[in-house]
Structure formats: structure tokens, C-alpha cells
Amino acid sequence: MIDLYTWSTPNGRKISICLEELQLPYQVIPIDIGQGEQHEAAFLRVSPNNKIPAIVDHDTGMTLMESGAILMYLAEKTGRLIPSDSDQRYRMLEWLMWQMGGLGPMVGQAHHFLKNNPGQSEYSEKRYHAEAERLYGVLDRRLEEREFVVSEFSIADIAIWPWISRFEWHQVDINAFANVRRWYLQLAARPAFQAGYDVPARGLDIPLPPDVD
Numbered sequence: 199m200i201d202l203y204t205w206s207t208p209n210g211r212k213i214s215i216c217l218e219e220l221q222l223p224y225q226v227i228p229i230d231i232g233q234g235e236q237h238e239a240a241f242l243r244v245s246p247n248n249k250i251p252a253i254v255d256h257d258t259g260m261t262l263m264e265s266g267a268i269l270m271y272l273a274e275k276t277g278r279l280i281p282s283d284s285d286q287r288y289r290m291l292e293w294l295m296w297q298m299g300g301l302g303p304m305v306g307q308a309h310h311f312l313k314n315n316p317g318q319s320e321y322s323e324k325r326y327h328a329e330a331e332r333l334y335g336v337l338d339r340r341l342e343e344r345e346f347v348v349s350e351f352s353i354a355d356i357a358i359w360p361w362i363s364r365f366e367w368h369q370v371d372i373n374a375f376a377n378v379r380r381w382y383l384q385l386a387a388r389p390a391f392q393a394g395y396d397v398p399a400r401g402l403d404i405p406l407p408p409d410v411d
Contacts, residue, residue, distance in 0.1 A: 200224040201254040203244055205231050206400055208302065208360035209265040213251045215394030216269055216356050220276050224253075228398040266298045269353040279353045286349045293340070293347045293354040301337075301361050304329045309367035330368040334375050337362075341377035345384075359385050363395070363405055372407050379407060 202217065202224050204210035217224045229235045229250050236248045245252035245263040252263040258275075262268050273280035281287045308326035311319060337358065340347060347354045362382050365372040372379050385391050386404045396402045 199256045201227055201256070202397075203227045203229050203241060203252040203254075204250050204397060205229050206396075206398065206402060207231070207250065208306075208364065209249075210251045211360040211363075211395055211397065212265045212357050213253065213268050213272075214397035215360070215391050216272050216279065216353060218390035218394040219356065219388075220272060220278060222272070222276070226398050266294055266357065269294070269357060273353050279351070279356070281348060281350060281352060283349070289348045290352045290354045294357050296336075297354070297357045297361065301333050301358060304333060305361055305364065305368050308369075309364055312369050313367045327369060330370055334362075334365075334370055334372075334378055338375040338377045341381050346381070355381075355385060359391070360395075366405055373409065383407075383410065 200217065200222060202213055204214060204226060205228060214224075214226070229241055231250065235241065236245075236250060241252075242248055244254060244261060247263055249263065251265055251268060252261070253268055253271075254261050255271075255275075260271065262271055270280075281290055304326060307322070308330040311322040311326055316323070337347075346352065347358060359382065362372070362378065363386075365382075372382065383406070386406070392404065395404050
């Protein structure tokens with residue numbers, strides 16, 4: 199059994215979606231970051247950086263923070279969602295690192311300024327919106343003539359998708375990126391994505407482009 203400490207954020211959703219895809223048993227321990235629960239001493243013992251997600255794997259005794267590390271651990275634990283081919287494994291790692299170091303931090307700043315603090319900094323709004331548009335373009339070109347980010351469905355797709363699910367927060371027209379839109383909707387239709395998106399359960403639906411019923 200795995201304890202998942204999480205909240206309804208892209209980083210948290212990566213892990214619940216991954217656990218659902220792998221069909222691993224887990225129990226959810228909600229950490230309400232809006233109420234500051236991530237700063238409580240009990241959570242600090244699990245996640246020294248005071249951030250979700252974090253896991254405790256009672257089967258192995260492993261405790262991990264940082265979503266990228268957790269995804270790698272779960273993939274290697276099960277031998278799934280990670281290419282066996284060496285070249286494709288490195289491609290998967292390349293795009294996982296792209297999400298961790300580029301997409302996540304940059305579009306996170308976009309929705310911080312555009313959605314949560316509009317009107318506070320015109321410079322920041324323009325800067326991060328432009329960078330969000332650029333990164334969507336990078337992903338769109340990557341998905342041209344590819345079904346998934348690498349040669350097969352992997353944790354790279356799982357890492358990237360929850361950030362794209364906030365396209366409305368980024369004020370990005372996802373329909374302008376046809377390959378991203380196709381990939382996004384394809385993954386949104388997977389039962390594991392639907393189950394893992396709303397963890398902890400708060401009655402939240404996966405956002406869809408306005409022309410999709």
C-alpha cells in the first residue's frame with residue numbers, strides 16, 4: 199500500500215494518475231495547501247521541502263518527495279510506463295526534465311500572474327503568457343506525427359498533461375495547437391486520467407476545449 203500526500207494541483211495529479219494507470223493500491227492523505235497544511239510538522243517528516251506530492255510505500259519502506267522522482271520510482275517499481283529501449287528511455291527522461299524544469303515552472307508563473315493576481319504586473323503577465331505560448335508550441339511540434347511524447351505512452355505524458363489541463367488559466371487557446379489538443383483529449387478520455395484527476399475528491403471535472411461536449 200502506498201500513502202499519497204497530495205492536493206488538487208498539476209504536480210499532485212501526476213502521481214494519482216500514475217497510480218491509477220499502474221493500478222497500484224494507494225490511500226490518499228489530503229494536504230490542503232490553501233490552509234497551510236503543508237507546513238505542519240507531521241508532513242515535514244514526509245516531505246522535507248514542505249511541498250506536495252509525497253509518498254510512503256509501505257511495501258518497500260521508501261519515502262519520496264518531488265513528483266519527477268516519484269514518477270521514476272513508480273515506473274521502475276513496476277517496470278511499466280518507461281521505455282525499455284535505451285535511446286527512448288533517455289528521450290523520455292529528456293521530456294520529463296523539460297516538464298520539471300521548463301513547462302511546470304513557467305506556466306505556473308503564468309497562471310500565478312494571469313489568473314491569481316491579474317493587474318499586479320503587466321510585465322510579468324506578458325512575459326509568462328508569451329513563454330506559455332512558446333512552450334505549447336514546443337510540445338505541439340514534438341507531437342507532430344507522434345501519438346505520444348516519446349515512442350510509447352510513458353510517465354513523460356503523465357507529467358506534462360496535468361499542466362496542460364490548466365490551459366484556461368494560462369489564457370492559451372489550446373485549439374491553436376492542434377497536436378497538443380489531439381493528445382490532450384486522447385489522454386483525458388483514459389479512465390485512469392479521469393479517476394486520478396479528481397484526487398483528493400473535490401468534484402472537479404477535467405477542463406475541455408469550448409467546442410467539446
